[in-house]
Structures are given as structure tokens and as C-alpha cells.
Amino acid sequence: MATRRIGVILNGVTGRMGTNQHLVRSILAIIKQGGIRVRPDLVLMPDPILTGRNADKLAELANRHKVDQPLKYTTDVQGALDGKHGDYEVFFDASGTLQRAQFVEMAVKAKKAIYCEKPTAVSTAEALRLAKLCEDGGVKNGVVQDKLFLPGLRKIRMLRELGFFGKILSVKGDFGYWVFTGMDFDQPAQRPSWNYRAEDGGGLMIDMFCHWEYVIGNLFGPVKKLVAYGRTDIPERRDESGKPYACTADDSAYAIFVLEDGTVCQFNSSWCTRVRRDDLLTIQVDGDKGSAVSGLREVFVQSAAETPKPVWNPDIPQPINFYSNWQQVPNNIEYDNGFKIQWEMFLRHVALDEPWRYSLREGAKGVQLAELGMQSWKSGSWVDVPKL
Numbered sequence: 276m277a278t279r280r281i282g283v284i285l286n287g288v289t290g291r292m293g294t295n296q297h298l299v300r301s302i303l304a305i306i307k308q309g310g311i312r313v314r315p316d317l318v319l320m321p322d323p324i325l326t327g328r329n330a331d332k333l334a335e336l337a338n339r340h341k342v343d344q345p346l347k348y349t350t351d352v353q354g355a356l357d358g359k360h361g362d363y364e365v366f367f368d369a370s371g372t373l374q375r376a377q378f379v380e381m382a383v384k385a386k387k388a389i390y391c392e393k394p395t396a397v398s399t400a401e402a403l404r405l406a407k408l409c410e411d412g413g414v415k416n417g418v419v420q421d422k423l424f425l426p427g428l429r430k431i432r433m434l435r436e437l438g439f440f441g442k443i444l445s446v447k448g449d450f451g452y453w454v455f456t457g458m459d460f461d462q463p464a465q466r467p468s469w470n471y472r473a474e475d476g477g478g479l480m481i482d483m484f485c486h487w488e489y490v491i492g493n494l495f496g497p498v499k500k501l502v503a504y505g506r507t508d509i510p511e512r513r514d515e516s517g518k519p520y521a522c523t524a525d526d527s528a529y530a531i532f533v534l535e536d537g538t539v540c541q542f543n544s545s546w547c548t549r550v551r552r553d554d555l556l557t558i559q560v561d562g563d564k565g566s567a568v569s570g571l572r573e574v575f576v577q578s579a580a581e582t583p584k585p586v587w588n589p590d591i592p593q594p595i596n597f598y599s600n601w602q603q604v605p606n607n608i609e610y611d612n613g614f615k616i617q618w619e620m621f622l623r624h625v626a627l628d629e630p631w632r633y634s635l636r637e638g639a640k641g642v643q644l645a646e647l648g649m650q651s652w653k654s655g656s657w658v659d660v661p662k663l
Contacts, residue, residue: 276316281622282363283323284355284387286378287370289332290467292392296421296614297369298323299340304615306342311619319626324360326352327370352378356385364388365625371469372397372476379405379635383412388625390417390618394485395638397476399646402639403663409635417621417631418638420489422556424613427569430604431560432494439576440562443538446495447559449552450483451545454526457513466546468514471522478524480505480648483544485641487532489633490558492640496534502657503530503648508547530648568601572610575601639663 288298302323305311310318325333325348337346349360356366366382368375368391375395382389389409395418396402409416422428434440455462469475470482480503491498505525514520527545534540554570565578581600617633624631640663651658 276318278310278318278320279626280320280322281365281626282361283321283365283367283622284326284352284363285323286326286352286366286368287374288325288367289327289329289336290369293369294336296612297367297618298325298336300612301615301618303340303342304612305619305622311622313623313627319622321622322361322363324348324355324363326350326355353381356381356387365390365622367391372481376401376405380408383408383414386412386414388415388621389635390419390621391635391638392419393638394481394642394645395635396642397481397646399639399643399663402635402642406635406639415625415631416635417617417624417633418635419614419617420486420633420637421613421617422486422490423493424616426572426606426610427554427574428490428494428558429610430574431558431567431569434560434565434567434574434576434604435494439565439578440560440567441564441579443495443560443562445538445561446491446540447561448487448490448540448542448556449558450543450556451527451548451550452555453549454546456509456511457517458511458519464512468512468520470546471509471512471524471526472520473524478505479544479546480525480528480652481642481645483528483542484530484645484648485638487530487540487542487544488641488644489637491532491534491540495538495540495560496536497662498532498540498644498660499535500657500659501530501532501644501647501651503528503651505529505649505652508545525652528648530651567604574604576604577601636663 288294302321305321310320312318327333330350333348337348349355366387366389368378372394395405454466455464457464470477505528507522507525508527510522511519512522526547529543532540557570559568567574567576577600583595583600623629647658
């Protein structure tokens, strides 16, 4: 059996998301499974090199996750792109949003296939510029849209394709959890401090609306117009060194999205909420024939025939257990990590030219939705969503 090596530069993966989802649960998981078998006689095998600014962090990461021997690493990003440290054809970026443009520009100039985290920028114009840069440079490109590959959302897609919902009337998304401020009884914050500083590219709207755009667009249809509101609920937090800092970005965001077919989608997002629901993200889809509630992995459904008939009467205890008439969708297949699934798709696209739709231009749609959400917040009015 032949093995096709694919050199992958992993830039900025020393952070939580980059380490856990992209390095450990995607690239290293693919290596440990023996690569990606694309034909009976051919396997694609990623060969990573870690790049970043901090040599100590890179060295620690390379040694902690060694495969037979420590992973390769360098602080010389340009050298890695130029081939000074080996032959690498894919450049992946998980650095901060405000740093992404320079790395994309460098990778396009080096003629590398480009895959990066979202958001690709903090403005639609910049996101489109980077997309066009890749297109004009003739390089394959992609943006992470991981939530499409969550088991829960894959089941929602299946239910829709089976016609379970009938006509979809509305979608309600509830996302978030309590992110400790660093001042709470010595509890360290579980998200990086830059997330709460607008000047560093932080903000819940720019982060999560990019997700909601591709989730809504791929599962339910294009967004026609929106109204949104954001808040900075907690004005001060402590950073990684324990130093207090002012929060300048929104940490809660609320939106109503109206789709082209009239379906109404409501999404609440907050890092200042305590969870009393099935999961950190729940999405309820209501149709005239049935409803479903999805978490990250599990989905519960209620058909029209199983729907109870409530009667409003606050003077007596509620006689209906509203959880009892829902059925769990079975896990009939084994669901792999969503980031890993998309990585495998992108590597197949690079090596075999297989179809790929999650380009930087698609990612720009998410940036546009976030930018229009902030525009709506500031103006206090509905905003139309132009087609990109």
C-alpha cells in the first residue's frame, strides 16, 4: 500500500482550541489511526510541524504529544513556508483573529493550501479580501466550520431530510455557560482574556455569529434579515497573570434571524449564564409535524402524535411531565470528532482534488453576519443581509 505524505504547518496551536481539537484530536488522531485510507492502495498521512512565537511553549507541546519522537517545531514561520524545515504543502492558522491576515498573505505568496480557524477577520471587507487573495493566488483554501459535524446537528440534518419536521416553523438556539472571571473564589477563567477585549479581536458576536451563519445556512436556509443586541455584562476580569483588565467586548449576544423562506431563528449566546439545559448548546426545531431538541451529541424528538395537550392553570401543580413524551434518536453509527472529520475532508481535497465547499469565501459570510449584528445592535433596528 502506498502512503502519500502531506506536510502540514500548524501555526498558533499552543492555545486550548488549537492543541486539543486541531493537534491532538485531529492531526495526531489521524496519524495514530494509520492515516486516511482513500483507496485500497493509498493512504494519506499528515506530517506536522508546529510554528509560533514562543519556543518554550512549542517545545513543551512537541514533547508532550510526541509520536515515536518529539514533533517538529520552529519559531521561523517564514522559513517553514519557504521549505527551510522540510516540504510542507498545507498551512493551518489558529492564531488570533487580528494576526490571521499576515499569515494568510504569507501562505498565499508561498503557494500553500490554506486552512484556518474562524473568524477569518473582524470585518466583511477584510474577510472577502483574504478570500479573493487565495482565489487569485490559485491556492486551495478552507475555514473551520466544525459544528456542522457535531453528532447532534448531523441528526437534525437527517431528520429534516427524512421529512420528520414537515414545514419548519422556527429554530431556537441557546448557547453558553458561566466563564469564571478569575476573581471568583480563586477559580481560573476557562477562556483566554483576549476574548473579552474588542481591541484584540474579542467579542461574543464576532465569535458565535460566524458559527450561527453556517449552521443556519446549511441546515435551514439563507438569512434574509436580522435584529441583534449585545451587552458587556461583566466589566472587569483577571487575565492569565492575575492582573485585572477592563472588558471592552460583548460577552452576551441575542439575535433573531429571519430566513428567506420566512422561518424564524432565535439564538441566545452568553458567557455569563449558568447552564440548566441538556447541553452547552441546545437547538430546538419546531415543525408542524414534529419537533426536535439537539445538544452537541444527543437529540430528542416529539412527533405530532405524541404531543401532549397542555391547559394553562397556574393554580394547580403542573400535571404534565413535559420531558416524558420525547424519544431519543438512537446512535446507530459511531460519530467521529467534528474537527477531525473536516480535517480529513480538507486533506482529501488537497491531495485528490475532491469537492470542497467550506472556503474562505464561505467563512466571510459568517463575518458579514457578525458585522451586521453589531450594526443592528448599534442602530437598534432590523438589518438586511446582502448576498456575498
